[in-house]
Amino acid sequence: MNINLTLVGETIMFAMFVWFCMKFIWPPLVEAMAARKKSIEDGLQAAERGKEEHAQAQKNAGELLASTKNQAADIIANADKQANVMIDNAKGAASEEADKIKAHAKAELDQEIVKARNELKGQVSTLVMQGVNSVLEKEVDAKTHKDMLSKLSKSL
């Protein structure tokens, strides 16, 4: 229980220990802990941000999907309309074409008819002439009668 040099020794020892602790133990530990704390905080923040971004992206995707749907519907409607117009146009053109073809055919037919009739007329007059020839034989002046007959056939 005597107070002696131990007192001084312990004071020096205490100072040395505190110095060592301050130099080599406290700073690295506290720094590592602070760095860990920061990295955890950053991680949590990043996760939070990611979650927000995800929600935002989902919202954007929904909006995009809706607008795309609308656009698609518009496009379909437009296409329908256009198709109808085209069908109508085609219908008009086709009926025009058909009319044209019909008119052409009719004209051709008329021509044929006229031609056939003319031929028939010729043939009829020839036939008549032959018939009359054979009936009358002699008394006929072929030339005069032919003229008469051809006049006749023309008036037919």
Added chain:
Amino acid sequence: MASGELTSGAYIKHHLQNLTYGKFPDGHWGFAENAIEAKEMGFMAFHVDTLGFSFILGALFLFLFAQAAKRASIDAPSGFQNFVESVIDFIDENVRGSFNGKNPLVAPLALTTFIWIMLMNTMDLVPVDWLPVLAQKIGAGIFGIDPHHVFLKVVPTTDPNMTFGMSIGIFLLILYYSVREKGLGSFIGELTLHPFGKWMLPANLFLEGVNLLAKPVSLALRLFGNMYAGEMIFILIALLPFWIQWSLSLPWAIFHILIVLLQAFIFMTLVVVYMDMAHQKEH
């Protein structure tokens, strides 16, 4: 109980005597063989056991914590690393709570005082006879010394040299930081102009002086008194017949765990508070 030929009084005295190495009155240095010789050495003596145990425990603390500091990284800690970091966290929280200044010394100071004192107090939980008897066997067997002349006090904090040694260190820090932070004039003003104003200067100086000196004295005596009393009760229990000792020493040891931690914590907290007072600019 050491041996049958010892009286209770001698046993207790033997347990309370430090292993002292010092200068005999005739001038030569050596180990004191009894309490009277140790007393005659006066101030020129060392308590080898106090110095040895406190050094071993302090070095153990620093070694273990330095290992942890070396391995400290941003990755998840495990095992002992975890324990060290929770201690650091605990100290850091306490220092942040009661120390408002800025000083990189205070937190390591608090850590060192807390762990060191706790380890030294924990030596109280080693059964009182183990280490002293071991020392006697070694002293008698290897060095051929009379076992009655081999003393060993294993708890450094039951030696007032130890507790006062620490508190004097703290006191010097209080003075140093008071002068550095407040300025010498302001510090002297604080000691002389409060609480009664400048016309009562001697009374102020007396009150503030007592206040200042009471800090290291109360720190040292509180720790010493608690640990000394605890040690004394363990020694008294050890005087009982061996088959009944456990029924008293066990509850006392369990209760003593609380005192071990509490005294270390109180010492640390007061050190932080005193440091804070030394850093306060305005009174």
